[in-house]
Amino acid sequence: MGKFIRLKKGFTINLQGKAAPKVVEIDQPETFVIKPTDFQGLYMPKPVVNVGDTVKAGSPLFHDKKHENVIYTSPVSGEIVEVKRGEKRKLLEIKILADKKVEHEAFKKFTVSEISNLSSADLKNQILKSGLWPTFIQRPFGIVADPAATPKAIHISAFDTHPLAPDYNILFKGQDQFFQVGVDILKKLTSGSVHVNTHSTSEISTVFSQVKGAEVNKFSGPHPAGCVGVQIHNLDPINKGDVVWTINPLGVIQIGKLFLNGIYDASRVVALTGSEVKNPQYYKTYTGASIKKFLENNLTNDHVRVISGNPLTGTAIGKDGHLGFFDQQISVLPEGDYAEFIGWITPGERKLSFHRAVGLFSFLSPGKERVVDTNTHGEPRSFVQTGIFEQVTPMDILPTYLLKSILAEDIDEMEALGIYEVIEEDLALCEFVDVSKHKVQEILREGLDLIQHS
Amino acid sequence: MNFIKHQIEKIKPHFEKGGKWEKHYYSFEALETFLFAPATTNDAKGSQIRDAIDLKRLMMTVIIAMLPCLIFGIWNVGHQHFLAIGQAGATLGEKFWVGALQVVPIVVISYGVGLGIEFVFATFRRHPVNEGFLVTGMLIPLVMPPDIPLWQVAVATAFAVIIGKEAFGGTGMNVLNVALTARAFLYFAYPTNISGSVWTYLGDGQAVAGYSGATPLSIAADAATTGENVVSSLNSFGAGWNDGVFTLSNLFMGLRPGSIGETSTLMCLIGAFILIATGTGSWKIIFSVFGGAYAMGLLLNLIGGNAFVEMPAHYHLVIGGLAFGAVFMATDPVTASQTETGKWIYGALIGVFTVLIRVFNPAYPEGIMLAILLMNVFAPLIDYFVVSANKKRRLQRATV
Numbered sequence: 072m073g074k075f076i077r078l079k080k081g082f083t084i085n086l087q088g089k090a091a092p093k094v095v096e097i098d099q100p101e102t103f104v105i106k107p108t109d110f111q112g113l114y115m116p117k118p119v120v121n122v123g124d125t126v127k128a129g130s131p132l133f134h135d136k137k138h139e140n141v142i143y144t145s146p147v148s149g150e151i152v153e154v155k156r157g158e159k160r161k162l163l164e165i166k167i168l169a170d171k172k173v174e175h176e177a178f179k180k181f182t183v184s185e186i187s188n189l190s191s192a193d194l195k196n197q198i199l200k201s202g203l204w205p206t207f208i209q210r211p212f213g214i215v216a217d218p219a220a221t222p223k224a225i226h227i228s229a230f231d232t233h234p235l236a237p238d239y240n241i242l243f244k245g246q247d248q249f250f251q252v253g254v255d256i257l258k259k260l261t262s263g264s265v266h267v268n269t270h271s272t273s274e275i276s277t278v279f280s281q282v283k284g285a286e287v288n289k290f291s292g293p294h295p296a297g298c299v300g301v302q303i304h305n306l307d308p309i310n311k312g313d314v315v316w317t318i319n320p321l322g323v324i325q326i327g328k329l330f331l332n333g334i335y336d337a338s339r340v341v342a343l344t345g346s347e348v349k350n351p352q353y354y355k356t357y358t359g360a361s362i363k364k365f366l367e368n369n370l371t372n373d374h375v376r377v378i379s380g381n382p383l384t385g386t387a388i389g390k391d392g393h394l395g396f397f398d399q400q401i402s403v404l405p406e407g408d409y410a411e412f413i414g415w416i417t418p419g420e421r422k423l424s425f426h427r428a429v430g431l432f433s434f435l436s437p438g439k440e441r442v443v444d445t446n447t448h449g450e451p452r453s454f455v456q457t458g459i460f461e462q463v464t465p466m467d468i469l470p471t472y473l474l475k476s477i478l479a480e481d482i483d484e485m486e487a488l489g490i491y492e493v494i495e496e497d498l499a500l501c502e503f504v505d506v507s508k509h510k511v512q513e514i515l516r517e518g519l520d521l522i523q524h525s
Numbered sequence: 526m527n528f529i530k531h532q533i534e535k536i537k538p539h540f541e542k543g544g545k546w547e548k549h550y551y552s553f554e555a556l557e558t559f560l561f562a563p564a565t566t567n568d569a570k571g572s573q574i575r576d577a578i579d580l581k582r583l584m585m586t587v588i589i590a591m592l593p594c595l596i597f598g599i600w601n602v603g604h605q606h607f608l609a610i611g612q613a614g615a616t617l618g619e620k621f622w623v624g625a626l627q628v629v630p631i632v633v634i635s636y637g638v639g640l641g642i643e644f645v646f647a648t649f650r651r652h653p654v655n656e657g658f659l660v661t662g663m664l665i666p667l668v669m670p671p672d673i674p675l676w677q678v679a680v681a682t683a684f685a686v687i688i689g690k691e692a693f694g695g696t697g698m699n700v701l702n703v704a705l706t707a708r709a710f711l712y713f714a715y716p717t718n719i720s721g722s723v724w725t726y727l728g729d730g731q732a733v734a735g736y737s738g739a740t741p742l743s744i745a746a747d748a749a750t751t752g753e754n755v756v757s758s759l760n761s762f763g764a765g766w767n768d769g770v771f772t773l774s775n776l777f778m779g780l781r782p783g784s785i786g787e788t789s790t791l792m793c794l795i796g797a798f799i800l801i802a803t804g805t806g807s808w809k810i811i812f813s814v815f816g817g818a819y820a821m822g823l824l825l826n827l828i829g830g831n832a833f834v835e836m837p838a839h840y841h842l843v844i845g846g847l848a849f850g851a852v853f854m855a856t857d858p859v860t861a862s863q864t865e866t867g868k869w870i871y872g873a874l875i876g877v878f879t880v881l882i883r884v885f886n887p888a889y890p891e892g893i894m895l896a897i898l899l900m901n902v903f904a905p906l907i908d909y910f911v912v913s914a915n916k917k918r919r920l921q922r923a924t925v
Contacts, residue, residue, distance in 0.1 A: 084574070234574070310923035376566075378573050387569035404573060407566050410530065414562025415581035422577035427803045429586040431577055445566045449579020450558060452655060453697025456583060457863040458807060467919075471863065472912055487916040495571075502572040506583055507697075512571040 075271065076305045078292030080465040082425045082500055084234040086382065087440040088403070090342040092241055094353040099169065100361040103147050104393035105132055106164045110205055111516075112214025112523075116143070116162045124151045129176030129201055129335035132165045140218060144202025146337030146358035148174040164393075173357070176201075180333035183252060191259045198256075198326060201335040205396070206322030210303065210315045212519050213494030222316040224263040224307060227254075229279040229320055230270040230290075232297030233381035233496075237342035237400050240276040241353055243320055249327030250278045254285050256326055261316070268302045278320070292465065300497035304466045309492050321399065341365075341394065345382075345403035346442040347375045356394075362401055363391045370403065376445050378402040383499040384512070407446025415449065422448075425463065425504040452507040463500040468492065470501050474511065477518030482525065485518050494519070533557055551647040555654035583805060584659040590799035590806070591663050591853060594786040597779060599624035601789070602671040602726055605782045608767045610730030627671045627726050628785055634675050636662040638682040646691045657696030657703075657859070658686070664704035664853060667786025668846065668894075669711075670723040677715055681707040701901045702860045705894055712894070720890075724782035735765035740783065741776065741844040742883065742890040749833035749887070756837065776843040786849060793848035806856035809865065810872040814851035815842060817876020825884060833884050841880050850893035851875070860901040864911040871907055875900045 107116035115136035120126060126145040134142040145167055153166040178201055181189070195218055198204050207216035216222070230239055243250065257265045264286050269275045271291040279287065288306060290296045299317045309315055321339055328336045337358040344351045349369050356365075362377065378385035379395040382402050386395060394401065411417065418430030423441045427434050433441065460470035468489045476484035495512040502511035539546045540553040557563075559581075567573050603620030607613060615623075639662045647654045665682055689706035690699040711719050722738025739747075741759055748755045763770035770781050779789020787793075800806030822838025829835055841847065855861060855875050862871035875896045882892030889895055 308919075308922060310919070312923075376573065382573045384571070385573060387573065402573070408564045410561035410564040412530075412561055413559075415558075415579055416585055419577070423574075424577040426576065426578045426583075428578055428582050428805055429589055429803060430582065433577075443574045445573050446562075446575070447565045447567055448562065448575050448577050449581070450563060450565070450653060452580045452653070453695070455580060455657065455697050455858055456805075457858045457861070458865055458868075461865060467915065469864065469912060469915055487919065488912075489915075489919055499572055503574065504576050504578075506576075506578050506580055508575065508579070510568065510571055513568075 073286045073288040075289045078296045078465040080462055081293035081295055082463050083293040085440050086234045087442050088345040088348055088351045089235055090344050090351045090353055094340055096355045100364050102361045103167045103169055103359040104164045105359050107162050109396040110215050118154055120151050122151050127174045127176040140199050141204050142202055175334035178333045181330045186330055194256050201329050203325055206318050208317045210309050211491035216316050220314050222261045222314045225257045225261045225316045226266045226299050226303050228268050228299040230297045232294035233383055235344035235402050242340045243278045246324045247278050249324040253323035253327035254282055258284055298497050300493055301465055304492050342400045347371050347403040360394050374406050375403050376406045384496045405444040407444030449508050454507055456506045459504055460501040463504055474514055477514050490518055551653050552644050580656045584656045586803050586805045587660045588663055590796040593792040593795045597789050597792045598785040599628045602627050605725045609725045609732050609736050611733035631666040631678050634678045635665040635682050638679045639686050642686045655696035661703045665707050668708045668784050671726040671785055672723045681711045684710045697859055702854050702857050705854055705898055708894055733766045741771050745833045746887050746890050749831040752832050755832050787846040790843045790848040793852045797852040807868050809868040810856050811851055813869050813872030814855050814876045817873035818880050821877045821880040845891050847893050850897055854897050862904040862907045864908050867907040867911045871900055871904055
C-alpha cells in the first residue's frame with residue numbers, strides 16, 4: 072500500500088499563461104535535435120553518424136564512451152543535416168531533417184505474458200538498444216543510470232508542480248496499458264519496489280491510479296512536492312551507498328510501447344505556456360522538436376525569452392531552438408533586461424515575491440496569476456538573510472550549510488549534509504527566493520560533479 | 526528619468542575596465558544600482574525567474590521598522606531636555622527641534638563615516654558596496670546617549686566598521702553585531718562619556734534642583750546594596766522635576782532619559798511587529814529574548830537575595846535597552862544563530878544573560894549589550910550542534 076504524505080513547506084509560483092486543456096496537431100517541425108548536453112553524467116559522447124546519413128526512429132546517433140552500451144537514438148526518421156561541435160570538438164547537438172512520415176527501427180515485439188517471462192538482462196538489452204535507457208536517472212547525482220546497477224527502488228513522479236507545469240492527465244491520456252506494462256518491466260529491474268507518486272488534491276488520471284504492482288503514494292502540498300527528489304526523501308531517503316532510479320511517466324510509457332509494439336515511439340505531448348503566448352495549449356510532436364512552428368504568429372511580442380522546460384529549471388533556447396530531451400513544456404516569458412528607477416524600493420502588487428518585505432504585496436493574493444520576467448531583481452551578495460531556504464525545502468536538509476560546504480569544496484561535509492539526496496530541481500526554489508541572488512542550482516551541480524570526479 | 530539614465534550611461538565607460546576611473550567601479554556601481562535596479566537577466570540555465578526581493582529592500586524594511594524608535598527618540602530627547610531644565614511647558618515643535626538638533630548630526634556622522642569607509646574598502650578590496658551599513662548606520666545613533674560628542678560617534682563607527690566588519694570580509698562575514706561593537710567600543714574607551722549624567726541633553730540650560738541623571742538600572746543596582754524596594758524607589762524617583770518618570774507605564778512608553786532610540790518599549794514593539802509581519806526579523810529570536818529574560822527574572826524572584834534580585838520580573842523587560850536589543854540587535858541575521866532551532870537557544874540565552882549581568886555584575890549596569898555580543902560569539906557554536914544533530918540523523922538512518 073502506498074503512503075500519504077503531507078508537505079507544508081514550499082511555494083507554488085502561480086504564473087499567467089497556463090496551457091488550455093486541448094491538444095492541437097499541426098504540421099510537424101522539419102528538424103529535430105538531440106543534445107548530449109541534456110544528459111548529466113554523459114561522459115564523452117561519440118557520434119556514430121555523419122552528415123548525410125539517413126536514420127530511422129530508434130537508430131543510434133551517438134553513445135557514451137565510458138558506457139558503450141548506453142546509446143542515444145534518433146527520435147524520428149530522416150537525414151542527418153548537422154553534427155555541431157563546440158570548443159575542443161565537444162559534441163553539442165545532432166540535427167535530423169525529418170521525413171514526412173516517421174519510419175521506425177524494428178525491435179522485438181512481445182505479448183504481456185511473454186514480457187513476464189523475460190529476464191532483467193533481456194529487458195535491459197532491449198531498452199539499451201532502443202535508446203530509451205537514458206530516461207532512467209540515477210540518484211545520487213541525477214545522472215544517466217548505470218545499466219550494471221540494481222537500484223533499491225524506482226520512483227516515478229506522476230505530477231508536476233513547477234510553474235506553468237503541464238497537466239499529466241492530458242499528456243498521458245489513454246496510455247494506461249503502456250504505463251502498466253512499463254511498470255511491470257521496471258519491477259524486474261529493481262530489488263525493491265516501484266513507487267508511483269501522485270498528487271492528493273488534483274484528479275488523478277486512471278493511468279496512475281489503476282496501476283497494479285506499484286506502490287501508489289499520495290502527496291499534498293505546494294511546489295516542490297512534485298519533485299521526485301523531495302518525494303524520495305519523504306518516502307525512503309537515499310543514504311550513502313544507495314542507488315535509486317527515477318524515470319518520468321513518459322519514459323515508462325515509451326518502454327511499454329517498445330515491448331508491446333516493437334518501436335521507439337518518441338512522440339510526446341508538449342505544453343506551450345507563458346504570459347507571452349497568445350494561445351497557450353498542448354501540441355503533439357516528437358522528442359527534440361524545433362519549436363519554431365509552435366511560436367509562429369503565436370507570440371504577443373518579440374522581446375521574449377523562450378525556455379525549454381519550466382521557468383525554474385529550464386534552459387533558454389531562443390526562438391528557433393529545439394526541445395530538450397526530458398522537456399514536455401515550452402515557457403515563453405518577457406525578457407527582463409530593463410533598468411527600473413529605484414526598483415529596489417518601488418512597491419508593486421504585480422511584483423511576485425515569496426517574501427513580505429516593504430512594497431511587496433503579492434502575498435496578499437496568492438491565487439492570482441502573475442507575469443514575471445527574467446530580470447534578476449537585484450545583485451549578487453553574500454549570504455545575509457537566514458531561515459528562508461528552509462521554508463521552501465520540505466526535507467530535513469539545511470540548504471545554506473550544504474551550499475557553503477560546496478563553495479568550500481569540503482566533500483565530507485557535503486556528504487554529511489545530504490548532497491546525495493538532492494539535484495538541481497529539488498533546490499531550485501531556493502534560487503528563486505534567495506535575497507542574495509546566489510546561483511543555487513549551478514553551485515549544487517558543481518558540488519555533485521566534484522564528488523563524482525574526485 | 527531618461528535624462529539621468531542617459532547621463533549614467535555616458536559616464537559608465539570611464540568606470541569600466543580600461544576606463545580612467547576603473548578603480549572606482551564599485552563606488553560607481555553602488556550609486557548606479559541605487560538609482561536604477563540593474564537590467565541584468567538570469568542565466569540561460571538555471572532559474573529563469575527571480576523573486577522581486579533584494580538586499581536593499583530587505584534593509585529598507587528594517588530601517589522602516591526603526592523609524593518609530595527614531596522619531597519618538599528625537600521627540601523624547603527634546604522632552605527630557607525641557608523637563609530637566611524646568612521648562613515643562615515647551616511645545617511639541619520645540620521639543621522636536623531641540624531633539625533634531627541633537628540627533629540629526631549623530632545620524633549624519635554615523636552614515637557619513639560608515640559609508641565612507643565602506644566605499645574605500647570596496648575600492649581597494651574590489652568588492653561591491655554592501656547594503657548592510659544602511660541598517661547599522663541607523664542603529665548606531667539609536668544606541669548613543671543624546672549628549673555624545675560627535676567625534677566619538679565618528680571614532681566608534683570607524684572602529685566598528687573596520688575592526689568589527691571589514692577585517693572579517695565585509696557584510697555577511699562579521700562575527701559581532703557592528704552597531705553594538707561601536708557601542709561597546711565607546712563603553713570601554715570613553716566610559717565617562719557613556720555613563721553617569723549623559724542620558725539627558727542639557728545643553729546650555731541649567732538643571733533644575735533635584736535633577737538626577739540616575740537610570741532605572743543604576744537605581745536598581747543601588748537598591749541591591751541599600752536594600753530598599755526597587756519598585757518604590759523607582760516610583761518615587763524624579764519628584765520635583767519629573768514626577769513619576771520611572772513608573773511602570775512611563776518605562777513602557779519610554780518617557781525617560783536614556784539612549785536616543787532605546788527608551789520606549791512600545792516603539793520597539795511596533796518595530797518588532799513590522800519586522801515579524803514582513804518576515805524580515807526572526808520572531809523566534811525576539812520572543813525567546815523576552816521569554817528568557819522574563820523566565821530568569823522569575824527564577825531570581827524565587828531564589829531571592831537582595832532588592833534587585835527581588836525586583837518583579839516584568840520590570841526587566843522595560844528598563845534599560847532590553848527591548849531595543851531584542852528587536853533590532855539580536856535579530857541581525859548575520860551575527861545571530863542561523864539555524865531555526867539555534868535561534869530559540871540563542872535568543873533565550875541572550876535574555877538569561879542580560880538579567881544575570883544586570884543583577885550580579887555591578888560594574889556593567891546594562892546587560893543586553895554584553896549579552897548579545899557574548900551570544901554573537903557563541904552563535905556559531907550553537908549552530909554547530911544543531912547542524913551536527915542534522916548530520917547524525919542522516920547517519921543513523923543509513924545504519925539502521
